[in-house]
Amino acid sequence: MMKILIGSTYVPYVRGGATFIADWLKAKLEEYGHQTEMLKIPFLSYYPTMLQQMKAIRSFPISENIDRFIAIRPPSYLVKHPQKVIWFIHHHRGAYDFWGTRYQDIPNTDSGRNIRNRMIEADNLAFSEAKKIFANSHTVKNRLKTFNHIDAEVLYPPLYDPDAFYCDKYGDFLFYPSRIVHHKRQQLAIKAMKYTRSGVKLIIAGKTESKEMAFLLEQMIEKNGLANKVWILNRWITEQEKIALMAKALSCLYIPYQEDSYGYPSLEAYYSRKPVITCTDSGGTLELIEHEENGLVSQPDPKELAKCFDRLYFNRKLAKKLGEAGYEKLKSMDISWNHVVRRLLS
Known part of the structure; x- marks a missing residue:
């Protein structure tokens, strides 16, 4: 048994992959019999105060009787x-x-x-102190190499309980679960719905980053006459709601701009045997989603996306085939907690 401290930063009341990965890792390490504590550090990505916040994190005293300190969200890795x-x-x-x-x-x-420049210098110092650095995708691994000249090992993050996901049917709606922020491009998904020829619908679920963002999306829906085709659940839906919606969806939609990794929605879709639609500039999603193999990869253009939406609506057999292929790919990649725990504690 090891004594392990997990360090990560967070924004109060904001949920997402960065919070899930830390919480899930703690629970899984405890399942494997390790004594685990969590160091959650509030951090605001507001540039005038970031250097002061980073200096404070750097000064945190951590007992050396801890066997392993695992740092996740930046800049928690500044802790010595x-x-x-x-x-x-x-x-x-x-x-x-x-x-x-x-x-x-x-x-x-x-x-x-x-x-x-000072942020980059601080990051490089912290990276030089690490016993080992893992990246959550090849995309992030390449960024570390490009910007920091660091070699990292790719370690894909799993879902906490993938067996909870299932397929009920291939329904008439696309499901886009994610934080609603500009670079996740929910606005692009809504624009695409304007050009669909089928009866396909779109459900977007997640909390908006601001009142302005919520107003923008609602205006887009109203202006384009999409009130009967697009719904926004502007809140953090429960895990049970997400599982049920994914089970009934035709496909998952995940079209961020230059995403860090494949994103949990992609895994959730494939464990539900649903295909994923993404874009050619969506970054880490392309490590998992292959065009015509387990999903559809579109140019980030509303009309091109609409063609993908219609194609799956008119061909449910294709949707089923691509979704099942996605599930089989996950099985072949060993994206598991057993693998994660073994590598982080090696």
Whole structure:
């Protein structure tokens, strides 16, 4: 038995893959007989205060009688410990791969560039201290190599209880469960529904990042006459609700911009024997979703996406075939907690 401390940052009242991976890891390590504690650090991704927050995290005193410190969400890995292992899920992307894009959240000014440079220096210091660094996808592994010159081992995160997912039928709606933020591109999904020729519907589930985002999406639905075709569940749905909706969906839709990994919705879909529709620029999703093999990969264009929506609506046999192929691919990849625990504690 090992004494393990899991470190991760969080934004209060915001749920998502970054919170799930830490909570699930703790529960699974305890199932494997290890003594486990969680260090959850509130962290606000607001650039004027980020360096001060990072300095505070760096000063956290951690007892050396802990056998393993596993750091997950940035910048929890700044905590010092001689047995530090990092399961790296993403950078602060505004300073890295989003720099120079519309998603950049640090200004390109002398002050902003200084903040960015100091953040990168702090990350590099923390990475140099780690006993081992794992990445949650090849996409993130490549970013670490490109930006930090770090070699990482890919360690795919599993679902907590994949056997809870099942297939009821291939219904008449696409299901998009995710945080509702701009780079997840729910707005692109709604635009695509305007061009569908079939009776396909769309259910989006997740909490919006702001009142402005919620208003934007509702206006898009109203303006395009989609009130009878698109529904937004603007809240954190329960696990039971998600499982039931996925079981009845025609397909899962997951079309983020340059996602870090394949995303839990992709796994949830495949365990439900449902295909996944994604985009050519969706990043880590393409490590799992193969066009015409276990899903459909579209250009990030509303009209092209609409063709994919209609295609599965008119061909339920294809939807079933692609969904079952996705399930078989997961089985071949050994995305399991047994593998995760073995590698993190090696």
